[in-house]
Amino acid sequence: MLMQNTRPAERAQRTFISTRNACKLCSPLGASIAYRGIEKCVPLIHGSQGCATYIRRYVISHFKEPIDIASSNVSEEGAIFGGGENFKKALDNIARQYQPSLIGVATTCLSETIGDDVKFYLEQYRAGKAGFGMPEIVHASTPSYRGTHMDGFHEAVSAVVRALARRGEKHDGINLLPGFVSCEDLRILKSACEAFGLSCTILPDYSETLDGESWQEYQKLSTGGTKIDDIRRMGGARATIQLGTIGTAGESVAAWLERKFGVRNFALLLPVGVMQTDRLMEIFSELSGLPLPGQLAGERGRLIDSYIDGHKYVFGKKAAIYGEADFICAVAAFLEEIGMVPAVCATGAKAADLKQSLERLLENTHPGMQAIDDTDFASLEGICKEAGVDILIGNSKGYWLARRLGIPLVRAGFPVHDRIGGQRLAHLGYTGAQQLFDRIVNTMIEHQQNSSPVGYSYM
Amino acid sequence: MIEILEGRKSQVMVKGGADETVACDKVSLAGSVSQRACVFCGSRVVLYPIADALHLVHGPVGCAAYTWDIRGALSSGPELHRMSFSTDLQEKEVIYGGEKKLYAALSELIEAYQPKAAFVYATCIIGLIGDDLQAVCKKVSAEKGIPVIPVHSEGFRGTKKDGYRAACEALFKLVGQDKGAREKPLGINILGDFNVAGETWMLKEYYRKMGVDVVSCITGDGRVDEISRAHTAKLNVVQCAGSMTHLAKMMERSFAVAFKRVSYFGLEDTAAALYDVAEFLGDADILERTKALVREEVSRIYPQIAAYRKDLSGKKAAIYVGGAFKAFSLVKALRHLGMETALVGSQTGSAEDYDYLKEICAEGTVIVDDANPLELARFIREKDVDLLIGGVKERPIAYKMGVAFCDHNHERKTALAGFEGMLNFCREVHASVMSPVWRFAPARIHRYKRQNPEGCDADAKYAAC
Ligand code: SF4
Ligand code: SF4
Numbered sequence: 027m028l029m030q031n032t033r034p035a036e037r038a039q040r041t042f043i044s045t046r047n048a049c050k051l052c053s054p055l056g057a058s059i060a061y062r063g064i065e066k067c068v069p070l071i072h073g074s075q076g077c078a079t080y081i082r083r084y085v086i087s088h089f090k091e092p093i094d095i096a097s098s099n100v101s102e103e104g105a106i107f108g109g110g111e112n113f114k115k116a117l118d119n120i121a122r123q124y125q126p127s128l129i130g131v132a133t134t135c136l137s138e139t140i141g142d143d144v145k146f147y148l149e150q151y152r153a154g155k156a157g158f159g160m161p162e163i164v165h166a167s168t169p170s171y172r173g174t175h176m177d178g179f180h181e182a183v184s185a186v187v188r189a190l191a192r193r194g195e196k197h198d199g200i201n202l203l204p205g206f207v208s209c210e211d212l213r214i215l216k217s218a219c220e221a222f223g224l225s226c227t228i229l230p231d232y233s234e235t236l237d238g239e240s241w242q243e244y245q246k247l248s249t250g251g252t253k254i255d256d257i258r259r260m261g262g263a264r265a266t267i268q269l270g271t272i273g274t275a276g277e278s279v280a281a282w283l284e285r286k287f288g289v290r291n292f293a294l295l296l297p298v299g300v301m302q303t304d305r306l307m308e309i310f311s312e313l314s315g316l317p318l319p320g321q322l323a324g325e326r327g328r329l330i331d332s333y334i335d336g337h338k339y340v341f342g343k344k345a346a347i348y349g350e351a352d353f354i355c356a357v358a359a360f361l362e363e364i365g366m367v368p369a370v371c372a373t374g375a376k377a378a379d380l381k382q383s384l385e386r387l388l389e390n391t392h393p394g395m396q397a398i399d400d401t402d403f404a405s406l407e408g409i410c411k412e413a414g415v416d417i418l419i420g421n422s423k424g425y426w427l428a429r430r431l432g433i434p435l436v437r438a439g440f441p442v443h444d445r446i447g448g449q450r451l452a453h454l455g456y457t458g459a460q461q462l463f464d465r466i467v468n469t470m471i472e473h474q475q476n477s478s479p480v481g482y483s484y485m
Numbered sequence: 486m487i488e489i490l491e492g493r494k495s496q497v498m499v500k501g502g503a504d505e506t507v508a509c510d511k512v513s514l515a516g517s518v519s520q521r522a523c524v525f526c527g528s529r530v531v532l533y534p535i536a537d538a539l540h541l542v543h544g545p546v547g548c549a550a551y552t553w554d555i556r557g558a559l560s561s562g563p564e565l566h567r568m569s570f571s572t573d574l575q576e577k578e579v580i581y582g583g584e585k586k587l588y589a590a591l592s593e594l595i596e597a598y599q600p601k602a603a604f605v606y607a608t609c610i611i612g613l614i615g616d617d618l619q620a621v622c623k624k625v626s627a628e629k630g631i632p633v634i635p636v637h638s639e640g641f642r643g644t645k646k647d648g649y650r651a652a653c654e655a656l657f658k659l660v661g662q663d664k665g666a667r668e669k670p671l672g673i674n675i676l677g678d679f680n681v682a683g684e685t686w687m688l689k690e691y692y693r694k695m696g697v698d699v700v701s702c703i704t705g706d707g708r709v710d711e712i713s714r715a716h717t718a719k720l721n722v723v724q725c726a727g728s729m730t731h732l733a734k735m736m737e738r739s740f741a742v743a744f745k746r747v748s749y750f751g752l753e754d755t756a757a758a759l760y761d762v763a764e765f766l767g768d769a770d771i772l773e774r775t776k777a778l779v780r781e782e783v784s785r786i787y788p789q790i791a792a793y794r795k796d797l798s799g800k801k802a803a804i805y806v807g808g809a810f811k812a813f814s815l816v817k818a819l820r821h822l823g824m825e826t827a828l829v830g831s832q833t834g835s836a837e838d839y840d841y842l843k844e845i846c847a848e849g850t851v852i853v854d855d856a857n858p859l860e861l862a863r864f865i866r867e868k869d870v871d872l873l874i875g876g877v878k879e880r881p882i883a884y885k886m887g888v889a890f891c892d893h894n895h896e897r898k899t900a901l902a903g904f905e906g907m908l909n910f911c912r913e914v915h916a917s918v919m920s921p922v923w924r925f926a927p928a929r930i931h932r933y934k935r936q937n938p939e940g941c942d943a944d945a946k947y948a949a950c
């Protein structure tokens with residue numbers, strides 16, 4: 027009975043002008059998450075109230091943590107005469123109520139469309155407050171008619187670095203820009219750095235702010251996050267490693283740091299699986315002058331051992347991966363590594379070079395592999411059916427698709443709204459790949475078990 | 486200490502305190518983290534459960550993406566409402582106008598999904614770029630032969646309440662369209678129940694047992710055709726009065742359909758609602774059957790509640806919900822459980838609502854309009870409550886403070902209305918309040934120790950903080 031009457035003939039390509047069950051989110055959401063990964067930072071969404079409330083709700087449902095995102099609450103007059111007054115009042119109120127070290131501004135479609143000149147407002151505001159202790163204020167332009175949550179995320183990171191990083195003194199530390207990954211992934215990256223003895227600034231780092239402990243007292247702003255001082259020192263670092271650079275336009279932050287301050291720049295796919303993680307470890311090795319530490323070598327060894335234990339259950343199985351472009355590229359490479367076929371790779375964002383990126387990084391050619399950008403979940407149904415997909419890998423918004431196709435879904439990425447622990451799902455590094463591999467294999471086994479007429483308890 | 490912003494002080498009061506009025510209907514302060522949404526949100530939630538209509542959100546993708554299948558409103562048939570349709574405006578449309586795209590999107594979607602009607606929601610951007618929604622809707626309606634109704638829900642044009650109003654205006658365009666339908670002297674419409682977790686079905690079953698005709702449900706498990714004959718009913722029974730009273734008033738004026746405000750939360754209020762309807766219809770048989778129904782249900786449910794009451798009696802609750810009407814019922818329902826309400830607030834209550842709340846609450850209760858997370862946290866702490874009742878956005882505040890939580894919003898999957906709903910409510914509250922996990926929560930450890938001096942040692946060991 028599910029969604030009966032709602033099933034038009036699906037075609038292989040997106041043929042609808044409208045977007046049906048979007049496979050992307052809007053830019054200020056990505057920016058807000060990035061901002062929350064900075065110590066004592068309050069995101070301020072400049073626009074009308076609804077956007078901030080919806081975004082908070084959406085983010086809270088994934089992380090299950092309090093997330094304060096302020097809004098400048100632009101109302102009708104503001105929409106007509108400009109939102110400057112609201113904007114400045116918002117800055118005042120946030121500064122008073124939260125005493126933040128940074129206010130991260132993201133503009134909505136509304137403020138972008140009425141042409142609010144945030145840069146100018148900020149100049150005025152700063153001039154008016156000269157001499158008073160003020161938080162840093164950073165502005166990312168994030169109209170959603172121009173990009174998705176990923177663009178918003180990168181824009182915010184870029185705005186923060188460009189505003190705060192200084193040439194400063196050279197130091198031994200490295201910069202790590204992980205992209206939009208889970209809290210667990212951030213912890214995995216951090217502990218890998220530590221194992222190599224590398225001191226490292228991860229930006230953003232919401233591993234604690236968005237996945238914290240239970241509290242003794244209510245915290246206005248949850249603890250953790252990248253320290254402002256560390257961001258300032260990024261210009262003096264030995265190197266920047268930027269993960270997941272597919273689908274981003276313009277000069278990357280890492281490239282900017284290199285051009286401005288001569289910081290060496292490594293760009294890498296999100297390290298999912300043995301091969302991609304090896305690349306990252308090689309860089310860590312080079313930078314630290316140390317071989318792969320024993321703990322990580324052990325993780326790698328166990329991962330490979332488990333690949334062998336589980337390989338038969340996944341070999342030749344076709345998967346559809348959907349979500350952000352860099353996520354699907356990394357997972358596609360991982361699937362290939364374990365003998366699965368990345369049959370459908372889809373994103374709701376516009377990424378004209380998705381197909382080329384995939385072809386470049388995959389070892390084999392997969393005849394019939396569909397690389398689709400600018401798509402949505404309704405269109406994906408027909409595409410997956412045609413491709414004969416066995417399993418879906420992606421966020422929980424693919425639930426309906428899986429249900430209608432009668433195939434299992436392995437939850438990965440963002441958001442996971444129908445399970446607890448979305449923030450603790452691991453994807454990166456050897457341990458992340460281990461978790462992901464186990465989940466995929468066990469999901470395949472469980473699906474077979476459930477569809478067996480007699481069942482079995484021994485595999 | 487968490488400070489209350491100067492501009493917000495008038496929106497908070499303590500019963501028995503110096504100034505006993507709550508200012509409301511104010512726009513949220515710039516820079517505050519309000520729990521409120523926008524005009525569009527108000528319209529979307531009201532119209533959402535109409536299952537055989539197309540709901541197209543005209544604007545950039547976010548507004549539609551965040552409202553995809555987020556509510557638990559069930560349908561017994563078509564499920565078109567669970568799809569999220571957006572015109573997904575891009576930069577060039579923002580510059581040159583979105584009418585063409587809207588026309589094309591509407592046409593293709595109506596073609597593909599064959600809905601009974603279409604609602605087109607205007608989001609903020611539409612109010613700015615000046616698309617003529619009316620004209621496009623009219624054109625498509627003529628071409629496709631179904632009602633295509635614009636909903637003027639630009640987010641910045643007010644609060645969620647204005648969104649309810651816009652939704653009522655849109656609904657009113659459907660009401661009375663079925664010109665041939667005959668009057669139903671014992672007919673009612675259910676207004677303001679959204680069939681969350683099948684609640685409308687439970688209510689319909691009560692009315693069936695009473696011998697009352699339910700002409701249409703607006704909008705839970707809603708159908709376009711039913712709504713078009715809603716004018717043939719005698720009475721509109723309005724729950725969630727904040728959202729639907731405007732429609733009831735319009736129907737009273739144009740079609741002489743009377744209306745009554747009710748609430749179906751809690752045994753007391755549910756029984757009162759059913760009696761109100763029976764009495765209004767003035768049919769002796771119906772009244773008899775209503776009495777029998779209430780008797781049967783109450784005697785079935787009441788003893789089961791007693792068990793929960795034993796555990797929950799004396800515990801303290803905080804309530805923060807969207808509409809004030811829900812808050813009234815909750816205060817009463819909690820009292821049945823022996824629980825006291827220490828804090829109560831809503832996003833959109835009116836001055837009368839807050840007066841009424843003051844009446845039914847005990848001395849010292851904090852009453853607040855449009856609270857933000859910091860304030861909620863502060864009061865939870867100050868009042869040392871055991872339970873918070875609220876929505877998804879409030880949950881993490883409660884949990885971080887080591888306080889139990891009951892979801893009373895439209896995302897929930899448990900029916901809380903009606904007699905059976907009271908039982909579910911007790912279960913929900915009980916399952917959270919009585920869980921042993923709170924003794925590990927740092928914010929609760931000291932209190933737990935006070936109450937259980939002999940308690941287990943686990944807490945002592947880990948209570949470093
Ligand atoms: S853009 Fe406007 S209508 Fe859409 S969510 Fe934001 S405030 Fe609401
Ligand atoms: S108006 Fe733009 S920023 Fe706001 S919710 Fe819609 S898409 Fe997102």
